[in-house]
Amino acid sequence: MKAFLLLAHGSRRTESNVEVIELAKRFHEKNSQQFPIVNAGFLELAEPTIPDVIDDAIKQGATELFISPYFLAAGTHVVNDIPSIVATTLKDHPLVKHHLLGHIGGSDAIVELLLNSTLNT
Amino acid sequence: MKAFLLLAHGSRRTESNVEVIELAKRFHEKNSQQFPIVNAGFLELAEPTIPDVIDDAIKQGATELFISPYFLAAGTHVVNDIPSIVATTLKDHPLVKHHLLGHIGGSDAIVELLLNSTLNT
Numbered sequence: 001m002k003a004f005l006l007l008a009h010g011s012r013r014t015e016s017n018v019e020v021i022e023l024a025k026r027f028h029e030k031n032s033q034q035f036p037i038v039n040a041g042f043l044e045l046a047e048p049t050i051p052d053v054i055d056d057a058i059k060q061g062a063t064e065l066f067i068s069p070y071f072l073a074a075g076t077h078v079v080n081d082i083p084s085i086v087a088t089t090l091k092d093h094p095l096v097k098h099h100l101l102g103h104i105g106g107s108d109a110i111v112e113l114l115l116n117s118t119l120n121t
Numbered sequence: 122m123k124a125f126l127l128l129a130h131g132s133r134r135t136e137s138n139v140e141v142i143e144l145a146k147r148f149h150e151k152n153s154q155q156f157p158i159v160n161a162g163f164l165e166l167a168e169p170t171i172p173d174v175i176d177d178a179i180k181q182g183a184t185e186l187f188i189s190p191y192f193l194a195a196g197t198h199v200v201n202d203i204p205s206i207v208a209t210t211l212k213d214h215p216l217v218k219h220h221l222l223g224h225i226g227g228s229d230a231i232v233e234l235l236l237n238s239t240l241n242t
Contacts, residue, residue, distance in 0.1 A: 099242035110225070110240075
């Protein structure tokens with residue numbers, strides 16, 4: 001069973017964290033067949049934490065994790081912190097597959113998304 | 122003549138700012154006919170500033186600005202700071218049209234972008 005985990009930095013502003021959680025919900029609504037488990041986790045300043053959502057997904061029966069760093073730039077959080085936390089958390093679950101996806105700022109599709117945003121004005 | 126201005130927060134990490142500038146370049150390469158002028162500007166910690174890129178676009182002949190806040194969440198920067206800086210900078214240019222686009226985290230297309238990122242693993 002596949003899980004999609006959206007990992008954000010976390011903010012002191014509750015509204016920003018809620019926006020990430022809402023995005024995960026929208027993702028789940030559209031893709032619940034492919035990803036029965038979807039959750040948002042935070043690196044710092046908010047909960048649930050990244051280990052929380054990984055452990056939770058595995059408890060719910062996830063066998064394959066798609067881990068999506070919801071960051072605009074490939075800073076040290078994306079390059080070092082998140083891979084390290086994911087590896088540590090998964091150490092005791094050798095049978096769980098995981099895919100660490102690219103941060104969204106690096107995707108080619110972001111250019112198209114920006115162009116499309118100019119069409120609705 | 123249309124200009125597309127990508128406005129990011131700005132970071133102490135040069136690499137993060139460079140990534141925003143590179144994204145603006147990729148946008149320009151793909152859409153130079155529609156948007157002859159494309160630039161990236163920063164709210165703080167990096168240059169060029171937002172007034173810089175607006176003034177510069179107008180000097181280059183832009184008559185219609187598409188202003189894209191490159192933020193994941195609609196925090197106070199997106200809701201207050203950027204609209205205020207844009208309005209102040211454009212006060213002396215009443216003939217220049219502008220469109221303040223939504224921040225990318227709020228777009229419906231982001232869900233699709235996230236799904237597509239799971240397909241290339």
